[in-house]
Amino acid sequence: MRVRTMTCGAAVLVGLFSTAAAQQFPTKPLRMVVPAPPGGSSDIIGRLLAEHLQKRLGQTVVTENRPGAGQTIGNAFVAKSEPDGHTLLLVTVSYTTSAAVYAKLPYDPVTDLIGVAMVGAGPLLLTVHPSLPVKSVKQLIALANSRPGSLNFGSAGAGTIPHMAAELFVASARVDMVHVPYKGIAPAVTATVAGEVPVLFASTPASLAMVRANRLRALAVTTAKRSSLLPELPTVAEAGVPGYDVATWWGVLAAGKTPAPIVSRLNDEIRSIVGSDDVKARIAADGAEPVLEMSVERFNALLKEDIAKWRRIVKERNIQAS
Known part of the structure; x- marks a missing residue:
């Protein structure tokens, strides 16, 4: 009992010390x-x-x-x-x-x-080159399934969030697509606009101007909820990949x-x-x-x-x- 009492007492003292420290915070730059x-x-x-x-x-x-x-x-x-x-x-x-x-x-x-x-x-945008014959996430999945291993997606580099978002899409939609890494999101967007790769998950600032200029086609946003900035775009989850959220x-x-x-x-x-x-x-x-x-x-x-x-x-x- 004495050990338990001492332990409880020590915990109370630690709590009081932490609270006092918070009240005095900050004490330096x-x-x-x-x-x-x-x-x-x-x-x-x-x-x-x-x-x-x-x-x-x-x-x-x-x-x-x-x-x-x-x-x-x-x-x-x-x-x-x-x-x-x-x-x-x-x-x-x-x-x-x-x-x-x-x-x-x-x-x-x-x-x-x-x-x-x-x-x-905020969301990434799932974008495709306008020449790709798809206007929805379901159509993209169907096209990828009809061409296993022949559809490429770009990224800002291995392990970056555009890459990881695409890999999660590939795994969740159960499609076979090939990763093509670039040295940053800007060259990846440039490559997608040029048609070097047909698919790209990209940040809104990096891709929105190209979407509005009709040089990229946005299919969906990657977040679980629609973006108030782009309310017309569905989420990837509602457009064909349930549970997807990046x-x-x-x-x-x-x-x-x-x-x-x-x-x-x-x-x-x-x-x-x-x-x-x-x-x-x-x-x-x-x-x-x-x-x-x-x-x-x-x-x-x-x-x-x-x-x-x-x-x-x-x-x-x-x-x-x-």
């Missing part, structure tokens, strides 16, 4: 680590969040770019940082695909980092053992920031929508679900990083 080079959408969003956090928290928030190795260098840096909430990580959906594609990482993507808040999410997203993580009250405080602050006009406009420019209501618990469950899904696809489709 913060860092927003972006595991990508300056200038891209992740960098812009990371800097916007840092600017707003600085105003709301009353402490300097410095944006720090740590690109390289499929974004894993920056991820590892934050995973090994002091778990006090003062070092944050701006990630994309690539965080979950990297966890699946790379056999060895210098951190555990499930336990060494914790999800703080999702910032925004989103591109941005989120903020922290070191895995960061006290829950601090994580909760940051979640509240970031959700408020995401509702501001300039942040919403930036997210919309990337073809996505702000995520205003996702709890810490739901975000972390989503991270685990996505990592498990991509690991399954990597194993089934024998995918290797380029």
Whole structure:
């Protein structure tokens, strides 16, 4: 009984300490680590969040770019940082695909980092070259089944989200299509417009101009729900592949053992920031929508679900990083 009482007492003290730490947080300047080079959408969003956090928290928030190795260098840096909430990580959906594609990482993507808040999410577009005789997902599946192994799909490179979205489609629709990787989404879009490859899953910003110019045909969005930005397009799931769901997203993580009250405080602050006009406009420019209501618990469950899904696809489709 005495041991149990002491254990309970220690747990209470830890809880009180964590709550007190959250009330005092932040006690020093913060860092927003972006595991990508300056200038891209992740960098812009990371800097916007840092600017707003600085105003709301009353402490300097410095944006720090740590690109390289499929974004894993920056991820590892934050995973090994002091778990006090003062070092944050701006990630994309690539965080979950990297966890699946790379056999060895210098951190555990499930336990060494914790999800703080999702910032925004949006669909990829399933597009085809206009010469391909299909105008729906069902017609694409039928065509692929009539030509097993002869229909190609492009991607931004092995293990990227356009590649993984296509591989999930191939596995879910049970079709035989061949992957043709390019060095980035821009050359992949150019190749699809030129007719080098007939099928491409691409981000909205990368492909929408070509769709509107009728140089690509959009068949569907990849998310479970239709996009408010493109409400006329069906989802892949409703158009013929039940259960299909792929989103591109941005989120903020922290070191895995960061006290829950601090994580909760940051979640509240970031959700408020995401509702501001300039942040919403930036997210919309990337073809996505702000995520205003996702709890810490739901975000972390989503991270685990996505990592498990991509690991399954990597194993089934024998995918290797380029």
